[in-house]
Amino acid sequence: MPLGEPAHAHAHEELPSREATRSPPPDSRLRSLNPGPIPIPAAPSSRSLVEKVSDQRVNLDAIVSHPSENGSISTVSSTVSSVESERASYEFLAQTPIKSTDAHLVEFSEAMRTVAKALRQVAEGKAAAQAEAAEWKRKYELETERKQERKMKDCGSCTDDDLGKLARQLTLETPASDQAGCCGNHGICSHEVLQDEVPGSNPRSSHKMVGRKASFRLSWGCNGNKNGQHKHDFVSFEKGDITTAERSNKQILLKWESRPQTVLFITKPNSNSVRDLCAEMVRWLKGHKNMNVFVEPWVSKELLTQDTDRNLVQTWDNDEEAKMLHTKVDLIVTLGGDGTVLWAASLFKGPVPPVVAFAMGSLGFMTPFPSEKYRDCLDNVLKGPFSITLRNRLQCYVIRDAAKDELEPEGPILVLNEVTIDRGISSYLTQLECYCDSSFVTFVQGDGLIISTTSGSTAYSLAAGGSMVHPQVPGILFTPICPHSLSFRPLILPESVTLRIQVPYNSRGHAWASFDGKDRKQLAPGDALICSISPWPVPTACLMDSTTDFLRSIHEGLHWNLRKTQQAFDGSAPSVDGAALTDLPSAGI
Numbered sequence: 001m002p003l004g005e006p007a008h009a010h011a012h013e014e015l016p017s018r019e020a021t022r023s024p025p026p027d028s029r030l031r032s033l034n035p036g037p038i039p040i041p042a043a044p045s046s047r048s049l050v051e052k053v054s055d056q057r058v059n060l061d062a063i064v065s066h067p068s069e070n071g072s073i074s075t076v077s078s079t080v081s082s083v084e085s086e087r088a089s090y091e092f093l094a095q096t097p098i099k100s101t102d103a104h105l106v107e108f109s110e111a112m113r114t115v116a117k118a119l120r121q122v123a124e125g126k127a128a129a130q131a132e133a134a135e136w137k138r139k140y141e142l143e144t145e146r147k148q149e150r151k152m153k154d155c156g157s158c159t160d161d162d163l164g165k166l167a168r169q170l171t172l173e174t175p176a177s178d179q180a181g182c183c184g185n186h187g188i189c190s191h192e193v194l195q196d197e198v199p200g201s202n203p204r205s206s207h208k209m210v211g212r213k214a215s216f217r218l219s220w221g222c223n224g225n226k227n228g229q230h231k232h233d234f235v236s237f238e239k240g241d242i243t244t245a246e247r248s249n250k251q252i253l254l255k256w257e258s259r260p261q262t263v264l265f266i267t268k269p270n271s272n273s274v275r276d277l278c279a280e281m282v283r284w285l286k287g288h289k290n291m292n293v294f295v296e297p298w299v300s301k302e303l304l305t306q307d308t309d310r311n312l313v314q315t316w317d318n319d320e321e322a323k324m325l326h327t328k329v330d331l332i333v334t335l336g337g338d339g340t341v342l343w344a345a346s347l348f349k350g351p352v353p354p355v356v357a358f359a360m361g362s363l364g365f366m367t368p369f370p371s372e373k374y375r376d377c378l379d380n381v382l383k384g385p386f387s388i389t390l391r392n393r394l395q396c397y398v399i400r401d402a403a404k405d406e407l408e409p410e411g412p413i414l415v416l417n418e419v420t421i422d423r424g425i426s427s428y429l430t431q432l433e434c435y436c437d438s439s440f441v442t443f444v445q446g447d448g449l450i451i452s453t454t455s456g457s458t459a460y461s462l463a464a465g466g467s468m469v470h471p472q473v474p475g476i477l478f479t480p481i482c483p484h485s486l487s488f489r490p491l492i493l494p495e496s497v498t499l500r501i502q503v504p505y506n507s508r509g510h511a512w513a514s515f516d517g518k519d520r521k522q523l524a525p526g527d528a529l530i531c532s533i534s535p536w537p538v539p540t541a542c543l544m545d546s547t548t549d550f551l552r553s554i555h556e557g558l559h560w561n562l563r564k565t566q567q568a569f570d571g572s573a574p575s576v577d578g579a580a581l582t583d584l585p586s587a588g589i
């Protein structure tokens, strides 16, 4: 049979002719071997057995020939091998000396049934795998098409050369190490982001527009590959090989393509040092960098006490204007602790400009920049390029039992750390039914549950026994709070899932949801919380790079695994392979 042709087309033609030349049909052979006086009721059953097996063969081939372009060699060969196994069964049936007893025939028919069943299972397994591969391929092709359309649309301004590069990229050619220009091969342009708007926002309300936003490009660096050349992020189907995307170990760099002009200041309230520094920084940015500065409405009233300072800044008057901030602001500067970064992120329900967080709190996991060196830090950031950490957020919807099919009109609540469902002031155990996509996960009985981002893994989730997870790891943490069970361990789920946490109808009390530790909402029996990863991450500027900053935070902020080192037997301190706490690289700024 020629390779590449459907197996079933030939299998059916070949089998009977071979059987005809080699041996008589099984039932006639059986009859000739059983001429004795004893009636043989098993003989007809032997015939029906053979018919049944060949019927099953028809079905098997129908399943195995499921249309699929990839892996055609393995597909055909697998079909051939199952047909050949069947053929061997027939030959075995034809050649086996059969004694004239009913018991033998019965035993034999049982054996054949088992063989037929095994063959069917093998073929069905292969067919399922092929169907799955075909589905993945279809999705991949759809996605490639969509990307191509989007890129073409977004690059209306690209030159022919750029479009050629883009086409090469989309046709999966390995690019040269050229990162310059619009839509470079290893990154994305901010043009795509800049065209997005928060749904429902009113462009006419942006009358305080302060000039065009600076465009920038993101590129993915690659360890050990200095020119930035790397494989594309896709799974190869054509050659039947699956390669791992290299995205996870890359540091993202932000490079300005035009000069950033507008900074938004977010400051921690009730702090004199923050107030003083804020005023000083605003003056410096205006005087030395000629930047536009936005501050929150309360800051312009309370923090900037002098009229001269107040005249240097702009603010917004209403929610509609606040919704348009992302179209004006190039950079967010935060002065405070992690709570201030959370607050800054909460102001943006859609895209978030890059955040440069200065540490003015007690811990500062997400605030790597030393406030006393703000001039050097801001100089470097405004010049670029600089590393960023793309921090995923969770989008959460509360679905009320009374209005099951309606999403909240004000849209999802976005959290950078976590959403917590707990028992509030109730003294009863919280009972929560948890589903991941449509699969049941578990029934929580305890103080509550934390659904956390990887950035939030070092906050409440850590206190409840969850793992610390690098913020670039694509996952969602599922951490119980004081579960009344010996075997409930925290989980980390893939970022692609949607979680549903439901308060059962027969729950003894209400539950409470809180979002980054704020905005508590009561959940009555029957109410549910739905959460998944939001398409709008928070890009935070790194002092060094994502990993160095993360390790520095867990060492310096949490004193992770700090312990006096055991002495060697000779009394000297053993050498430590790797950086000790005191050896951590300095800021370099």
Ligand SMILES: NC(=O)c1ccc[n+]([C@@H]2O[C@H](COP(=O)([O-])OP(=O)(O)OC[C@H]3O[C@@H](n4cnc5c(N)ncnc54)[C@H](O)[C@@H]3O)[C@@H](O)[C@H]2O)c1
Pocket (backbone or CB within 6 Å): 337, 338, 339, 340, 342, 361, 362, 363, 364, 365, 366, 417, 418, 455, 456, 457, 458, 459, 460, 461, 463, 515, 516, 517
């Ligand atoms: N038992 C707990 O640990 C506990 C209880 C409630 C809330 N929290 C956390 O507090 C967060 C709200 O922070 P806030 O500053 O508005 O409140 P807050 O002022 O009460 O500070 C909470 C503490 O958590 C730290 N923190 C916040 N986010 C962090 C992060 N991503 N990694 C490491 N530490 C982090 C802050 O630096 C601060 O020290 C919540 O999102 C929650 O994660 C923790």
Ligand SMILES: Nc1ncnc2c1ncn2[C@@H]1O[C@H](COP(=O)(O)OP(=O)(O)OP(=O)(O)O)[C@@H](O)[C@H]1O
Pocket (backbone or CB within 6 Å): 266, 267, 268, 269, 296, 336, 337, 338, 339, 340, 341, 342, 343, 360, 361, 362, 363, 364
């Ligand atoms: N601009 C703001 N407007 C209103 N509230 C804010 C603002 N910035 C911060 N907050 C709130 O102030 C609280 C304290 O802020 P933050 O965590 O930054 O300071 P901190 O507690 O001194 O620092 P750390 O958490 O490192 O100890 C947080 O609950 C935060 O949500």
